[in-house]
Amino acid sequence: xRMGLPLGGGIGGILLLLLYxxxxxxxxxxxxxxxxPGEDVSTTSAPANDPQxxxxxxxxxDTEETWGQIFSERNATYAPPVLVLFxxxxxxxxxLGQSAMGPFYCPADHKVYLDLSFFQELDQRFGAPGEFxxxxxxxxxxxxxxxxxxGVSDRVSAARQRGDRAGGNALSVRQELQADCYAGVWGYYAxxxxxxxxxxxxxxxxxxxxxxxxxxxxxxxxxxxxxSFTHGSSAQRVEWLKRxxxxxxxESCDTFSTAR
Ligand SMILES: [Zn+2]
Numbered sequence: 001x002r003m004g005l006p007l008g009g010g011i012g013g014i015l016l017l018l019l020y021x022x023x024x025x026x027x028x029x030x031x032x033x034x035x036x037p038g039e040d041v042s043t044t045s046a047p048a049n050d051p052q053x054x055x056x057x058x059x060x061x062d063t064e065e066t067w068g069q070i071f072s073e074r075n076a077t078y079a080p081p082v083l084v085l086f087x088x089x090x091x092x093x094x095x096l097g098q099s100a101m102g103p104f105y106c107p108a109d110h111k112v113y114l115d116l117s118f119f120q121e122l123d124q125r126f127g128a129p130g131e132f133x134x135x136x137x138x139x140x141x142x143x144x145x146x147x148x149x150x151g152v153s154d155r156v157s158a159a160r161q162r163g164d165r166a167g168g169n170a171l172s173v174r175q176e177l178q179a180d181c182y183a184g185v186w187g188y189y190a191x192x193x194x195x196x197x198x199x200x201x202x203x204x205x206x207x208x209x210x211x212x213x214x215x216x217x218x219x220x221x222x223x224x225x226x227x228s229f230t231h232g233s234s235a236q237r238v239e240w241l242k243r244x245x246x247x248x249x250x251e252s253c254d255t256f257s258t259a260r
Contacts, residue, residue: 052119053085053116055131056083056114057083059134059135059138060081060083060138060142062186063080063186065189065193066185066186066189066190067080067142069189070185070189070250079110079149080145081105081110081111081112081141081145082109082111082112083111083112084097084111084112084114085114085115085116086099086113086115086116087099087115087116088115090115092104092106092108092109092111092113093106093108093109094106094107094108094109097115099115099117102118103118103137103138103140103141105142105145107144107153110145110148112138112141112142112145114137114138114141118137119134119137122134122210122211130199130203130206131200132187132196132200132201132203132204132207133203133206133207135190136183136187136203136241137207139183140182140183142182142183142186143180143181143182143186144179146179147175147178152175152178152256156171156174156175159171160172169227169228169229169230172231173213173229173231173232174255174256175255176237177232177236177237177240178240178253180208180237180240180241180244181241181243181244181252181253181255182244182250182253183204183244184240184242184243184246184253185244185245185248185250185253186244187244187245188244188245188246188247188248191245192248201245204241204245205238205241205242208234208237208238208241209234209235211234211237212232212233212234212238213226213228213229213231214229214233214234215233215234240255
């Protein structure tokens, strides 16, 4: 990915900000006008200004630009999620967040929780390196925020409470695939802003394939149990990320009315 442009100030502008931040130790995104309101960086061991944290913040700022635009085209105002970067464990309105859980979004407090060690794992254990692979993970969590704003998350959790476990898992898969598709929609806009480089989309697709339930189950228990899927198979995750990436349209992300 090109790290330069996401704040709309051009590469020169952001490079100056990054240089400024390198010299002063201040966060360039804060300097650029508080793009991340209420940013809540509660790292326990990783420094808040390491390149990894900076990268995540730049991606998040870019998702804000994209979703801000999409919402305003629908005469709505986008209220972005709050970012919480952590290592090891952190408290959330959804309970204790631990690194072992991977990144997550908590609908109760509208916060995206990202543990920095996950990105290393993505790279080393899941074999999905590349900046866009990381960006996809951030954009997927933001996708859950969008679902919370649109009411999809509430409807899914109400339906899950009424239904049985298998039905609940199936709904969860549809919700996760929609978040993948929304991540793709962001990727579409990022590409239009010339933020992607050749090979970036492939990095994201490789990451989506690496974290499919079938692949993970095969790795951890040596067999695949489709009824217990909660996020979708590798093929499904790739398919929905691709739909978003290629169309850039929310309407193409209707995983709920698509027969599977
Ligand atoms: Zn998810």
